[in-house]
Every structure is written in C-alpha cells, then in structure tokens.
Amino acid sequence: MNSSLSMTDGHLSNGVLVQFMDDELTPAEAAKTERHLAHCSMCSHRYAELRRVSSSLDGFIESLQPAFSLSERQVLASKLESVNARNVSRTAGKPGPRLAWWGLAAAAALTVGVLYLPSSHSTPGAKTTQVARESTSAFEIDGETFVSLPFSNPELPVNARRIVQMQVPVSSLAEAGIVLEPVANQVAQPDRSVLADVLLGLDGQPVAVHIVTSD
C-alpha cells in the first residue's frame, strides 16, 4: 500500500478504516488516519460502526463451543509421547515396516533415560562383535564403527546425532542386513539380543548401529 491513503471526497475509505482498526497500516498512514479521525465526525462515526460490528463478530465467534478438557489434553500428550514409535514417514524417506521395532525400542530407551553418548573407549571386557555386511555402508564416530541401516532416511545429516544404547534382537539386525558372526556361541541364536549403540537421526529413527557385546 502506498503512503497516499485512499480518500473519497476528503474522507477515509472503509478499507483504510478497517486496516487502521486491524493495525495493518504503516505507521505514517496510521498517524495520518488518526489525525483525520480526530476532527472528522463523519469518518469517526463510520469507524465506530465498523468497530462495533467487529467486536460483536468477535463475541459471536467466542460463543461458539468449546470448553477446555483436561482429558483431551492428556490424549494429545500421550499421542505425542508415542510419536517416535510411529512412523515419521510423513516427513521424508521410506517408512518400511521394519522401522517399527527400532523406533519403538529407541523411544523406550529415550523414555527410561538411558540416553547417552558412547565413550570412545569400549568398556573393558566387552568384545566387539564382528559384523559381516551385505549392502550396508559403515562409518566411524569417535573411533567406533557404525553400520548404516538400509532403511534409514538418507537425507538426514549424520552429524546431528544422538546415540542410544539398547538391546537389539539379532533377528532385527538380520533384517537390516547385518549378520552377526558368533564370537560367543549364544550371540548367534536368533532369539537373542545384543547390546548395541544405536545412532538416531533427527527424526528420532535409527540411522546406524554399532554392536557391543555385553556377555
């Protein structure tokens, strides 16, 4: 809007008055409008009318329903809590049903507060399990080798990271194309789980995994 306010026969248009009421004029325009209203009874009368209509509209809309409901808020809160377990597929990437377990586990791990960064030196006595890879790629963080999960969202930056240590079922690793070669016999059993550092992406979904045996 240019600085010359639209006037008709020396009076302010309704458009200007409405914008003045809604604080949509530039400071200069608003000042000019104010000055005009101060001495023009015709415009100030129209302005008062518009204000009256506007405030009764506000009153009408305010009278439409709803009351605050604590239970509804709780429903929302608990849905938000479980969001990490849901697929974040809306944002980007391929959802894939296999994400479900990882997401759940990651959310659970976060909830109980075992969020931490792995120390760059392994716990004494813990042996790093050998990982045979198929089509996955590996990279290093703080000297630890992480294996990318094939169904992670590749668009997320890896450096924005958060690592959660959790028990991961061997079967889930196998699904992700990570086959464990037994260091200790029990590790290879499919119903077993192993301790792993799981790298979570910005979307809260696992991006890569680093296996730590817990024996």
Added chain:
Amino acid sequence: MEQADTLSLPAATWETEFLEDTSLRRIVLELYDREHLGLRRYVAFLGADSDTAWEVVQESYLRLHQHLLAAGDRTNLRAWLYRVAHNLLRNMQVSARTNRMDYLPDLAASADIRTAAMSAEEEMLASERNARFAAALDQLNPVQRECLALRTRGLKYREIGDVLNLSVSTVGEHVQRGLEKLKELL
C-alpha cells in the same frame, strides 16, 4: 555403564539437536494450551461438529510435532496451525462429500451460550442475537467468512493470506466487504 565423558558437539547443538524430543513435545503442548480453543472455534466456524473439530485440532497438533521433528520452519507456528487445520477440515469435507458450501450448518444451535451466569431472559436475548448473527454470516461468501474468522483469532492479513492462499490486499478487501455486509445486515 559408562557415562558420556566426551561431547564432541558444542553445548548449544546438544540442546537443540539431542534433547529435542522432549522439548518439542513441550512446545507443542504449550501451543495447544494457548491456541487450541481458538483453533476449535475456527474449525467449528467452518462447519465442523464438535467431534470433527476435536479430531482436526488433535491431528493438527500431531502434525505440528512432526513438522518440528523434521526441523520445519518455525517462524510462525500459529499461522501454520491454522493452515493445517483449515486444509485438514476441507479435505475431510471433500472426502465426506459434504462440501456443498453449507458452512455454518447450524451455527445458532452450536453456539453454546454460557447459561450458568445468565437469566432466562438474557439467555433468550443472547440466542436471538446469535441466530441473527448466524443468518447475517450466511449472506457472506465463504472466503469473507474465513478471513473474518481468522482475523478474529488475531491473525494478521499476511498470515490469513498464508492460510487461505490469498494476497494481503485481497485479504484486506474480503475483511472490509465482510464487515460492511455485516454492518448492513445487523
């Protein structure tokens, strides 16, 4: 279990990137507390019954959470919420084939007048007033109604334009014509 002894990223990054989960939920709930009634009124104004309104509003906040998780733009989350709610409701109305321009299905009836503090006479006057208002609003075109309703929620013209895909000056015209029409009719 060994505690983290090294933090290779600066603290600020830790805060924003690592601890986002809980703080994002908090942001969502704060915005819920601040705006959900207004959002519900707006959705009700567009013709949603109260179940639908709750559904739309809840989904809007869940999407807000997703939006924040995906590091979406945070400059105006309030307008963002209205836009999402608006589109959600419109999509629902389209898929339910109820999109026959019958907004305000029975606004006078759904206007829940606070009876507690009112005498019977006041109540009657209020419901008459609301009925008159609903009838007048019915004479406005849908975009005028939407602009006015969003304006009542305190959105600036630019934000209303974002919600409804209109230019600022078009929003201004709709607001002006809508108010003028109401003034004539009431």
